[in-house]
Amino acid sequence: MKLVVTGVSGQVAQSLADRAPPGVTVIALGRPAIDLADPAGIAPALARLDADVVVNAAAYTAVDKAESDRDAAFAVNATGAGAVAGAAQALGLPLIHLSTDYVFDGAKAGAYVETDQPCPTGVYGASKLAGEAAVLAAHPGAVIARTAWVYSAFGANFVKTMLRLAASRDELGVVADQIGNPTSAGDIADGLLQIAANLLARRGDRALAGVFHMTGHGEATWADLAEAVFAASAARGGPAALVRRITTAEYPTPARRPANSRLDCAHLAAVHGVRLPDWRGSVETVVGRLLAPEETKA
Numbered sequence: 001m002k003l004v005v006t007g008v009s010g011q012v013a014q015s016l017a018d019r020a021p022p023g024v025t026v027i028a029l030g031r032p033a034i035d036l037a038d039p040a041g042i043a044p045a046l047a048r049l050d051a052d053v054v055v056n057a058a059a060y061t062a063v064d065k066a067e068s069d070r071d072a073a074f075a076v077n078a079t080g081a082g083a084v085a086g087a088a089q090a091l092g093l094p095l096i097h098l099s100t101d102y103v104f105d106g107a108k109a110g111a112y113v114e115t116d117q118p119c120p121t122g123v124y125g126a127s128k129l130a131g132e133a134a135v136l137a138a139h140p141g142a143v144i145a146r147t148a149w150v151y152s153a154f155g156a157n158f159v160k161t162m163l164r165l166a167a168s169r170d171e172l173g174v175v176a177d178q179i180g181n182p183t184s185a186g187d188i189a190d191g192l193l194q195i196a197a198n199l200l201a202r203r204g205d206r207a208l209a210g211v212f213h214m215t216g217h218g219e220a221t222w223a224d225l226a227e228a229v230f231a232a233s234a235a236r237g238g239p240a241a242l243v244r245r246i247t248t249a250e251y252p253t254p255a256r257r258p259a260n261s262r263l264d265c266a267h268l269a270a271v272h273g274v275r276l277p278d279w280r281g282s283v284e285t286v287v288g289r290l291l292a293p294e295e296t297k298a
């Protein structure tokens with residue numbers, strides 16, 4: 001299987017290359033070869049690659065910056081995503097597109113299911129929601145995988161930020177009134193590889209298409225996640241800080257985040273047979289990798 005993924009330097013794209021088993025070739029495409037803000041170049045770039053499946057993991061992911069950069073966020077996350085979908089459709093290629101828990105406002109008491117009404121609280125979420133619609137309009141057989149709170153050994157993420165800050169501080173204030181599903185990009189990659197295999201094995205089967213929730217099993221607040229990171233780090237002699245549990249009001253950000261963005265992933269398990277593992281074990285794995293001596297890192 002030859003899988004083309006957009007977002008060469010992103011967490012999910014790098015994790016796909018990292019997790020691809022023998023027999024799967026991952027070609028990661030980034031700027032300038034493919035720029036989602038320049039839709040005209042997308043179809044020619046994809047056409048050259050003889051792909052079996054396309055994964056659109058590139059996105060404008062700066063949640064706070066998007067509040068003052070609306071046009072750029074929509075250009076990449078809505079128009080650009082739609083252009084990737086249109087190109088994949090024209091080439092007859094299955095497409096998996098990544099979306100986000102931030103399409104929801106957090107007002108629901110329990111975990112969100114795919115049929116719940118989205119209502120984003122910020123520009124990033126609104127641009128990703130517009131992207132979902134653009135992708136499905138251009139490519140009705142596409143799979144949209146909404147994920148959340150992504151961390152990995154690659155790129156920038158909360159787990160790496162916590163370890164960096166703990167190297168110079170004894171105590172950190174971390175938000176404890178937002179709840180979600182921390183998700184390892186490596187686990188996302190494994191799930192995407194299974195979905196891609198399903199799309200190829202059952203080509204054109206619309207039962208496989210549509211919106212799916214795909215997050216790590218189990219829930220946490222950011223403070224819970226930070227504590228798990230520091231426990232895993234301390235056990236390996238790495239940096240650790242005391243977590244002071246604070247409220248969202250004490251840590252104001254330009255974008256308002258949902259207080260509850262837990263996603264129910266039962267639909268993905270039922271249709272694609274994909275169940276991501278519990279976030280705690282995956283945090284241990286990622287922290288272990290980040291703290292491993294340079295020469296032993298794969």
Ligand SMILES: NC(=O)c1ccc[n+]([C@@H]2O[C@H](COP(=O)([O-])OP(=O)(O)OC[C@H]3O[C@@H](n4cnc5c(N)ncnc54)[C@H](OP(=O)(O)O)[C@@H]3O)[C@@H](O)[C@H]2O)c1
Pocket residue numbers: 006007008009010011012013030031034035036037038056057058059060061076098099100101128146147148149150151155156
């Ligand atoms: N990170 C999270 O916590 C999270 C949560 C929920 C959903 N998601 C979704 O999951 C997917 C993957 O996220 P991630 O964490 O892997 O993202 P990431 O690490 O922030 O990487 C995003 C990638 O998109 C690329 N990109 C940005 N603008 C582009 C453009 N105009 N043309 C081409 N590439 C462009 C970036 O390239 P440069 O490095 O060159 O800028 C980068 O490689 C995204 O759809 C995201 O919305 C992420």
